[in-house]
Amino acid sequence: MMFKRYQNELIVAFSVLLLILALAYRSxxxxxxxxxxxxxxxxxxxxxxxxxxKKRWLDKKTSKRVAKLEKLVPASKVTWKKKxxxxxxxxxxxxxxxxxxxxxxxxxxxxxIQVLEISNHNGSYTVEFKCxx
Amino acid sequence: MSFWENxxxxxxxxxxxxxxxxxxxxxxxxxxxxxxxxxxxxxxQYAFQAKKVAASMFDxxxxxxxxxxxxxxxxxxxxVFIAYDLKEISHFLSTKGISADKVGKIFFAQQALSSFxxxxxxxxxDALVSMDDTxxxxxxxxxxxxxxxxxMDEGFTPKxxxxxxxxxxxxISQKQALGIAALFTLFAFAFFAEGWxxxxxxQNTKAEITALLEEYPTLQSxxxxxxxxxxxxNIDKNERKKRDTVKTxxxxxxxxxxxxxxxxxxxxxxxxxxxxxxxxxxxLRELAKKEGFPSVKxxxxxxxxxxxKL
Numbered sequence: 001m002m003f004k005r006y007q008n009e010l011i012v013a014f015s016v017l018l019l020i021l022a023l024a025y026r027s028x029x030x031x032x033x034x035x036x037x038x039x040x041x042x043x044x045x046x047x048x049x050x051x052x053x054k055k056r057w058l059d060k061k062t063s064k065r066v067a068k069l070e071k072l073v074p075a076s077k078v079t080w081k082k083k084x085x086x087x088x089x090x091x092x093x094x095x096x097x098x099x100x101x102x103x104x105x106x107x108x109x110x111x112x113i114q115v116l117e118i119s120n121h122n123g124s125y126t127v128e129f130k131c132x133x
Numbered sequence: 134m135s136f137w138e139n140x141x142x143x144x145x146x147x148x149x150x151x152x153x154x155x156x157x158x159x160x161x162x163x164x165x166x167x168x169x170x171x172x173x174x175x176x177x178q179y180a181f182q183a184k185k186v187a188a189s190m191f192d193x194x195x196x197x198x199x200x201x202x203x204x205x206x207x208x209x210x211x212x213v214f215i216a217y218d219l220k221e222i223s224h225f226l227s228t229k230g231i232s233a234d235k236v237g238k239i240f241f242a243q244q245a246l247s248s249f250x251x252x253x254x255x256x257x258x259d260a261l262v263s264m265d266d267t268x269x270x271x272x273x274x275x276x277x278x279x280x281x282x283x284x285m286d287e288g289f290t291p292k293x294x295x296x297x298x299x300x301x302x303x304x305i306s307q308k309q310a311l312g313i314a315a316l317f318t319l320f321a322f323a324f325f326a327e328g329w330x331x332x333x334x335x336q337n338t339k340a341e342i343t344a345l346l347e348e349y350p351t352l353q354s355x356x357x358x359x360x361x362x363x364x365x366x367n368i369d370k371n372e373r374k375k376r377d378t379v380k381t382x383x384x385x386x387x388x389x390x391x392x393x394x395x396x397x398x399x400x401x402x403x404x405x406x407x408x409x410x411x412x413x414x415x416x417l418r419e420l421a422k423k424e425g426f427p428s429v430k431x432x433x434x435x436x437x438x439x440x441x442k443l
Binding site for chain 2: 007008009011012014015016018019021022023025026027028029030032033034036037040041043044046047048049050051053054056057103107110112113114115116117118119120125
């Protein structure tokens, strides 16, 4: 009959116990999930970054885009040598307009520029371009 | 008798009762000596509404209204208001040897009105009778036929009663206890909810990773992912640098400046600008320094040269 005698105190004690349990649960959930959330978010972020890289640098359409560089100026001005995923191209007698067009196209392409040389000969330009992808 | 029915002994409590020695918990039936009764017809539907006006029903009738509690229930068309002083009742019970821990429920005789069709004997002197739908205490000598009386038994036990709430020993009242418990419970639920939210957000991140791994099974290995990412991060960084450099150099060309030669490879670049005069060359040199090319220099023939590592 001790329960009846101290039932008010027991009610309060039970609620305090519940509060302590809830605090402990929250604290445990916070510490375990904070670390796992942080690690998980980093993993997701790295994964997504990797996918962006793959999409940009391992794009299967890059070869087709590179091929367009040959047709960008008249064929007489181009010496074209493509082997697998490597290109060596030489452009000569380019007008400033053709030069700008070519350089803009090259810069917008997801290729690794190995060599890019431009030289001016009496107002016409020569371009040496080596890249891989 | 069903399992749920109250099977405890029902002990009538009246002022002249003998001293008690209880081995088990009992239910208490209080005689009108311990409460004040009022019956009123009120235009209210629910007991909680009637209970709100209970205190005003006993204005001027109670010795210590601040110590009083009220029991309200409906009897036919009337509302029955019972005012009682729990401390006084507790004190009286203790003087008769009935400790709080031996008290189950406390009932009022009026609650068992229908059971008082026959007078109920209380000890050798008193009796409880029903008069005008009210249970009253009378001397046994006032009864017409003393032989037609019964003793109170468990059959008199009403459905609802009150509790002592540990009135003897509690440091806090039941109201305070319930208030504190409600507050703590509320906080506890808030903490549980917060904890659950934390675990859920952790689950969401895990689910996102699982979904990505299922979509790209070739990237299951963290080592492979890190290795590929490191390789392409480096390529991305270098190629961005090359393109940014070309764009910056192109932005430095203005009237009177022409590109003479430009060479760029994996390691660095070298550029020579041909300027129309020394003034243009000077301006270009200042611009190059501003753009972050400290190696800029002017050569003979108004040629401005820059050579930098990437």
